[in-house]
Amino acid sequence: DAGITQSPRHKVTETGTPVTLRCHQTENHRYMYWYRQDPGHGLRLIHYSYGVKDTDKGEVSDGYSVSRSKTEDFLLTLESATSSQTSVYFCAISEGRNTGELFFGEGSRLTVL
Amino acid sequence: AQSVTQPDIHITVSEGASLELRCNYSYGATPYLFWYVQSPGQGLQLLLKYFSGDTLVQGIKGFEAEFKRSQSSSNLRKPSVHWSDAAEYFCAVGGTASKLTFGTGTRLQVTL
Numbered sequence: 001d002a003g004i005t006q007s008p009r010h011k012v013t014e015t016g017t018p019v020t021l022r023c024h025q026t027e028n029h030r031y032m033y034w035y036r037q038d039p040g041h042g043l044r045l046i047h048y049s050y051g052v053k054d055t056d057k058g059e060v061s062d063g064y065s066v067s068r069s070k071t072e073d074f075l076l077t078l079e080s081a082t083s084s085q086t087s088v089y090f091c092a093i094s095e096g097r098n099t100g101e102l103f104f105g106e107g108s109r110l111t112v113l
Numbered sequence: 114a115q116s117v118t119q120p121d122i123h124i125t126v127s128e129g130a131s132l133e134l135r136c137n138y139s140y141g142a143t144p145y146l147f148w149y150v151q152s153p154g155q156g157l158q159l160l161l162k163y164f165s166g167d168t169l170v171q172g173i174k175g176f177e178a179e180f181k182r183s184q185s186s187s188n189l190r191k192p193s194v195h196w197s198d199a200a201e202y203f204c205a206v207g208g209t210a211s212k213l214t215f216g217t218g219t220r221l222q223v224t225l
Contacts (some may be wrong), residue, residue: 004156042117042203042215043157090156101147102213104156 003027004105006091012111019078021108023091025071031094032074033058033102034066036087043090049074081112115140117204117216125222126194134189134219136204144206147213148178148189151201160189160202174198199223 003026013019023032033048035058045058047066055066063085065077078085088109092102118137126132138144145164149157161172163180171177178189187204201220207213 040217042217044215045213092156101159101162102149102157104158106154106156 004091004093004103006089006105006108008108009106010109012113013081014113015082016080019081019110019112021076021089021091021110023074023076023105025074025091025093027093027095027103028071029093029095029103030071031096032068033092033094034064034074034076035090035092036060037090037107038087046076046089078110081110083112086110086112115144115206115212115214117206117214119202119204119216119219121219122217123220123222125224127224128196129193132189132191132194132198132221134202134204134221136187136189136216138185138187138204138206138214138216140185140206140208142208143182144208146178146180146187147205148172148176148187149203149205149215150174151203151218153200157203163187194221194223196223196225 005024007022034046035043037043044060046064049055049068067075088107090107091105094102116139147162148160150160151157160176161170163170168180176191180187201218203218204216205213
């Protein structure tokens with residue numbers, strides 16, 4: 001199994017509070033991604049990174065920011081959480097841009113009350 | 114814009130029976146095609162991928178998929194389903210790993 005660790009795995013928070021989810025990889029892969037999974041929507045890309053300090057927006061980036069200061073860590077921040085951000089968040093990594101094969105973490109379930 | 118449709122939200126199959134899941138997609142160019150599986154409480158795992166060449170691709174766990182580019186579709190198949198195959202199956206298409214579009218998934222239930 002790919003070495004991908006997400007933390008926390010479960011979090012309950014209140015509307016308006018900041019939240020940071022962490023993804024840590026031990027594979028030294030260049031590309032890292034944050035997805036959210038919601039019923040009826042499948043997986044949707046929030047942000048991705050193609051190297052240290054290099055990030056780009058995905059399909060549903062509003063309300064989210066990311067940072068990558070080290071190859072192994074990719075942080076997803078909700079500056080002011082809203083109930084619409086209640087979801088399961090998955091981190092994924094890939095070795096290259098064109099391989100297409102993503103390796104996923106086990107997910108972080110976030111509930112915003 | 115690219116899109117992926119998995120027309121079956123939920124499928125129930127008896128253990129030992131065959132399985133076929135459908136995926137239709139819309140994409141402006143020639144995409145890469147993938148099938149992923151998600152077991153309960155887990156992340157997604159790649160079952161198989163198709164870039165070019167033979168349109169019948171063998172994957173892990175006894176799965177195979179046929180890719181029909183002329184029809185913009187793919188069928189995921191398994192000749193004999195095991196109870197451990199109960200999971201959610203996702204089709205995905207894209208030009209690169211950073212531009213994948215996932216379908217909404219098909220949940221497979223296996224009855225004993």
